[in-house]
Amino acid sequence: MSDEQELRVSKIRDGTVIDHVPGGQALKVLSILGIDGSGGETVSVAMNVPSDELGRKDIVKVEGRELSQAEVDVVSLIAPAATINIVREYDVVEKNRVVRPDRVTGVLTCPNANCITAGSEPVESAFDVLEDGVRCAYCDTILREGIAEHI
Amino acid sequence: MRHDHLISAKQLSRDDIETVLDRAAAIADDPPTREAVLGLLFFEPSTRTKMSFDASMKRLGGSTVDMGSVETSSVKKGETLADTVRVVEGYADALVLRHPSEGAAKMASEFVDVPLINAGDGAGQHPTQTLLDLYTIRENAGLDDLTVGIMGDLKYGRTVHSLADALTNFAARQHFISPESLRLPRSVRYDLHEAGAQVREHEDLEAILPDLDVLYVTRIQRERFPDENEYREVAGQYRIDGDTLAAAPDDLVVMHPLPRVDEIAPGVDATDRAKYFEQAHNGVPVRMALLDLLLENAGDGGESA
Numbered sequence A: 001m002s003d004e005q006e007l008r009v010s011k012i013r014d015g016t017v018i019d020h021v022p023g024g025q026a027l028k029v030l031s032i033l034g035i036d037g038s039g040g041e042t043v044s045v046a047m048n049v050p051s052d053e054l055g056r057k058d059i060v061k062v063e064g065r066e067l068s069q070a071e072v073d074v075v076s077l078i079a080p081a082a083t084i085n086i087v088r089e090y091d092v093v094e095k096n097r098v099v100r101p102d103r104v105t106g107v108l109t110c111p112n113a114n115c116i117t118a119g120s121e122p123v124e125s126a127f128d129v130l131e132d133g134v135r136c137a138y139c140d141t142i143l144r145e146g147i148a149e150h151i
Numbered sequence B: 001m002r003h004d005h006l007i008s009a010k011q012l013s014r015d016d017i018e019t020v021l022d023r024a025a026a027i028a029d030d031p032p033t034r035e036a037v038l039g040l041l042f043f044e045p046s047t048r049t050k051m052s053f054d055a056s057m058k059r060l061g062g063s064t065v066d067m068g069s070v071e072t073s074s075v076k077k078g079e080t081l082a083d084t085v086r087v088v089e090g091y092a093d094a095l096v097l098r099h100p101s102e103g104a105a106k107m108a109s110e111f112v113d114v115p116l117i118n119a120g121d122g123a124g125q126h127p128t129q130t131l132l133d134l135y136t137i138r139e140n141a142g143l144d145d146l147t148v149g150i151m152g153d154l155k156y157g158r159t160v161h162s163l164a165d166a167l168t169n170f171a172a173r174q175h176f177i178s179p180e181s182l183r184l185p186r187s188v189r190y191d192l193h194e195a196g197a198q199v200r201e202h203e204d205l206e207a208i209l210p211d212l213d214v215l216y217v218t219r220i221q222r223e224r225f226p227d228e229n230e231y232r233e234v235a236g237q238y239r240i241d242g243d244t245l246a247a248a249p250d251d252l253v254v255m256h257p258l259p260r261v262d263e264i265a266p267g268v269d270a271t272d273r274a275k276y277f278e279q280a281h282n283g284v285p286v287r288m289a290l291l292d293l294l295l296e297n298a299g300d301g302g303e304s305a
Ligand SMILES: [Zn+2]
Pocket: A110, A111, A112, A115, A116, A117, A136, A137, A138, A139, A140, A141, B103
């Protein structure tokens, strides 16, 4: 990582920096995390930053909030190479990769319009995470391409 | 059987299946008693399956309460399924659910403490049909070293999905015969692949027919096709009669979940191969056995004899 990029990542005082998000996916990452600005956090987003590994990458910074590993693991569905940096007093005190969870609930909508979760039932969507996709825990529909479109 | 509910054929091990079939086989000689109340919730018209469950519960010495048709129930007023099952749970010791949405039974089971049986969820699963299918296969062809052909609407046919899943427990060779537009859905193919099943897909029956022990025919429905002509043309290719079966082994077992329209010509009915009425009748002892096991497991609903 160049000095310039290092600066971009560690510039916040306290909080979480999600790095190595594929270019253009930052807003989806925020959406997965349920961060829409209504919580009052200072959120900054850098999009399409040149990256050696990804070509173009996005960076998401959430100030004043340390996201737990379980919270950010869902991000792996659209950003498998993402790294999570926990920042305190301008220092990165923890740096982790996202790990694919076994199941994600309440994040994705089922692509099957006839699925029971698509109606008005009081139930959260639930998807089991497969090696190369996700699968609705209710109707069994497998979603491989375009996971981000179902957030 | 260790299950609280029966939602999908995928949850059944070979052991589970054999436990149900063994109990079903013994039921005529030694019928158990279960003075339980079974709640019938049919959100889609299916007189036959409902009658079969109704008869099964009554033959066990129990009784049934019926939600009635959707048009006359609270559902019409916009009640959620989650609410309906929580209300009816208070009237019954076990529930049977038929619903047009995939995943309905799975979701409903999360809201109740009594055993819930999936009697068909959209194009998803129909596991009790599978148990009676397996019972019929076991009686007529045995479940070992089995080659099965499953033909017709494999995409929307929930009986097909459940049967294919269950047959993986018996290492059966499975052949799927359908038009391209009605082939097995990706999720079922995925499960069969994961289970290491021996699966082949065909567009016509002819080449594979001589190898089959069982031919399971399903109905291709008019509404799956945009126009009448296309439907007629396609459906016509997946119809069997005496001529079709001339090339079949003598001891081929022909099955169908019924009702049929004209997929099997009436001329086949009188042959030794036709087992579809026997198959339908097997629904009662098999559902009796299943209800007996689930209620026994739930620890209420009377004594088993
Ligand atoms: Zn679904």
